[in-house]
Amino acid sequence: MYLYNSLTRKKEKFVPREQGKVYMYVCGITAYDLCHIGHARAAVVFDVLVRFLRYLGYEVIFARNFTDIDDKIIKRANELGIPWNEVAKRYIEAFYEDMAKLNILKPTFEPRATEHIKEMQELIQVLIDKGYAYVTSDGDVYFRVRAFKSYGKLSGRDIEELKAGARVEVGENKEDPLDFALWKSSKPGEPWWDSPWGRGRPGWHIECSAMSEKYLGLPLDIHGGGQDLLFPHHENERAQTVAARDIEFVSYWVHNGFVQVKGEKMSKSLGNFVTLRAIYEKFLPEVLRFFLLTKHYKTPLDFSYENLEEAEKALKKIYEAKKAIKEVIQSNPTKNTPIPEEIVNEVNEFKEKFKKALEDDLNTAAALGFTFNIVKIANRLTQEKSFKKSKNVTSVLTKILDGLNELGEILGVFSSDPDKFLAELKNKKLERKNINREEIEKLVLERSLARKNKDFKKADEIRDRLFKLGVVVKDTPHGSIWDVE
Numbered sequence: 001m002y003l004y005n006s007l008t009r010k011k012e013k014f015v016p017r018e019q020g021k022v023y024m025y026v027c028g029i030t031a032y033d034l035c036h037i038g039h040a041r042a043a044v045v046f047d048v049l050v051r052f053l054r055y056l057g058y059e060v061i062f063a064r065n066f067t068d069i070d071d072k073i074i075k076r077a078n079e080l081g082i083p084w085n086e087v088a089k090r091y092i093e094a095f096y097e098d099m100a101k102l103n104i105l106k107p108t109f110e111p112r113a114t115e116h117i118k119e120m121q122e123l124i125q126v127l128i129d130k131g132y133a134y135v136t137s138d139g140d141v142y143f144r145v146r147a148f149k150s151y152g153k154l155s156g157r158d159i160e161e162l163k164a165g166a167r168v169e170v171g172e173n174k175e176d177p178l179d180f181a182l183w184k185s186s187k188p189g190e191p192w193w194d195s196p197w198g199r200g201r202p203g204w205h206i207e208c209s210a211m212s213e214k215y216l217g218l219p220l221d222i223h224g225g226g227q228d229l230l231f232p233h234h235e236n237e238r239a240q241t242v243a244a245r246d247i248e249f250v251s252y253w254v255h256n257g258f259v260q261v262k263g264e265k266m267s268k269s270l271g272n273f274v275t276l277r278a279i280y281e282k283f284l285p286e287v288l289r290f291f292l293l294t295k296h297y298k299t300p301l302d303f304s305y306e307n308l309e310e311a312e313k314a315l316k317k318i319y320e321a322k323k324a325i326k327e328v329i330q331s332n333p334t335k336n337t338p339i340p341e342e343i344v345n346e347v348n349e350f351k352e353k354f355k356k357a358l359e360d361d362l363n364t365a366a367a368l369g370f371t372f373n374i375v376k377i378a379n380r381l382t383q384e385k386s387f388k389k390s391k392n393v394t395s396v397l398t399k400i401l402d403g404l405n406e407l408g409e410i411l412g413v414f415s416s417d418p419d420k421f422l423a424e425l426k427n428k429k430l431e432r433k434n435i436n437r438e439e440i441e442k443l444v445l446e447r448s449l450a451r452k453n454k455d456f457k458k459a460d461e462i463r464d465r466l467f468k469l470g471v472v473v474k475d476t477p478h479g480s481i482w483d484v485e
C-alpha cells in the first residue's frame with residue numbers, strides 16, 4: 001500500500017511500526033453543531049482506509065476523538081441557554097445517528113477530551129519541565145513555539161511568515177504571538193478543572209496529543225484529518241508530542257481535500273455548508289457516500305445537488321446490474337452455450353485493478369471505474385440472449401455478484417440487496433420529486449387495460465402523461481413496470 005504523506009510531501013510505501021498492525025488516529029468533531037458534508041467526507045475517506053487495511057489483513061486499531069469542551073461549545077451553550085455538557089451530548093448523539101446512516105464503522109476507541117484532563121495535564125507538565133511551555137501570571141499555559149526547532153515542518157510554513165500574520169488577543173499574556181495555548185484559566189461562569197496552574201480547561205490541540213499516545217502508543221502509524229486541520233491543529237499536535245517525547249509523532253500524515261460549493265470551501269464560517277440531515281431528506285445516505293468516493297480523497301470535491309443526482313444514477317446502475325444477475329440465476333437457464341474464458345478472466349483482471357487502485361494512495365475514483373468495467377461485463381451476460389439462456393452463465397454470474405459484494409464491502413457501498421436498495425431509491429425519488437405513488441399506479445393500470453383492449457392511442461397518451469410527471473413505463477413480458485426518471 002502507498003500513501004501520500006503530508007509530512008514528506010511524497011507518496012510512500014506504507015510500513016507500520018509493528019508487523020500486521022496499524023495504529024491510526026483521526027481527529028473527530030467538536031460537538032457544537034450538526035455535521036455537514038465536509039465532516040462526512042473525512043469520515044468516509046478514513047472509514048474506507050480502515051476497511052481496506054483490514055481487507056489487506058492488517059489489524060487496525062483506530063481511535064477517533066470527540067472534542068467535548070471548547071470555546072465553540074461554551075458559546076453555543078450560552079446561545080441555547082443550556083449547560084455546555086448538554087450541548088456536547090446532543091451533538092455527539094446527532095453525530096452517531098448521521099454517521100451510522102453513512103455506514104461508518106465504529107472506531108476501536110472514541111476518547112473524549114473531558115475524560116482525559118489528567119493525561120493532558122501530565123503532558124503539559126512535561127513540556128513545562130523541558131522548557132517548551134510556560135505559565136503566565138493569569139494561570140494560562142502556552143507552548144513556546146520558537147523553542148521547538150522544526151515548527152512548520154508538517155504544514156510547510158515558515159516561522160517568520162507566521163510571525164507576520166500572528167496576533168495577540170486581548171487578555172493573552174504571551175511571550176511571542178506565535179505561542180499557542182495548552183491550558184486556559186477559566187473565566188467566571190465557564191467550566192473548569194483543577195490544575196497545578198489554577199482552575200481552567202485544556203486548549204484544543206493538547207487533547208489529540210495526549211489521547212492518541214494513550215490509546216495507540218508512539219509513533220502513530222497514520223494520523224488523518226481534513227486538509228483544514230493541517231495548520232495550526234496538526235502542526236501543534238506534532239510540536240507538542242515531538243517536544244515532550246523526543247520521538248516523531250506520526251509516520252504517515254494523511255489529509256483529505258475540501259468539499260467545495262461553486263469553487264469555495266464548504267465551511268461553517270462561510271455559511272455555505274449543507275448538513276447531512278438536509279441531504280438525507282432528499283437522497284439516500286448511500287448515494288452521498290458513493291458521491292464522496294467518486295473523486296480521489298485529496299482532490300477538492302464539488303458539491304451540488306446535480307452532482308448528487310449523477311452519483312445516484314451511477315450507483316443505481318450497479319444495483320440494477322446486481323438485480324439482473326439475481327434474476328438470470330433464478331431463471332435456471334438450461335441451454336448449453338459456452339461462456340468464453342476471456343470474459344471470466346477479464347472480470348478477475350478488473351477486480352485486481354480495483355485493489356491496485358486502492359493500494360495506490362486509496363484511489364477510490366479509479367476503483368469505481370473498474371467496478372463499472374465489471375458491471376458492463378455483467379450486463380452483457382444478463383442481456384445477450386445466447387448468454388443469459390446458458391446454464392453455464394450461472395456460475396460466472398454468481399462469481400461476479402460475489403465479487404461486486406466483496407468490493408462493495410471495502411468501499412461500504414453497493415453491497416446491500418438490490419431489490420431493497422432499488423425500492424428505497426424509488427421511494428426517495430418519489431418524495432423528492434413530489435410525485436404521488438397512488439396516482440402513478442392508477443395511471444399505469446389504466447394504461448395496461450388500454451393496451452389489453454388494443455386502445456394504443458389511449459395507452460400512448462397515458463404514457464406521455466406519466467412522462468410529464470417524471471415517470472417512465474417499460475413493457476416487459478411480465479407486464480408494465482415503471483420507474484421515476
Ligand SMILES: [Zn+2]
Pocket residue numbers: 026027028208233237
Ligand atoms: Zn486533533
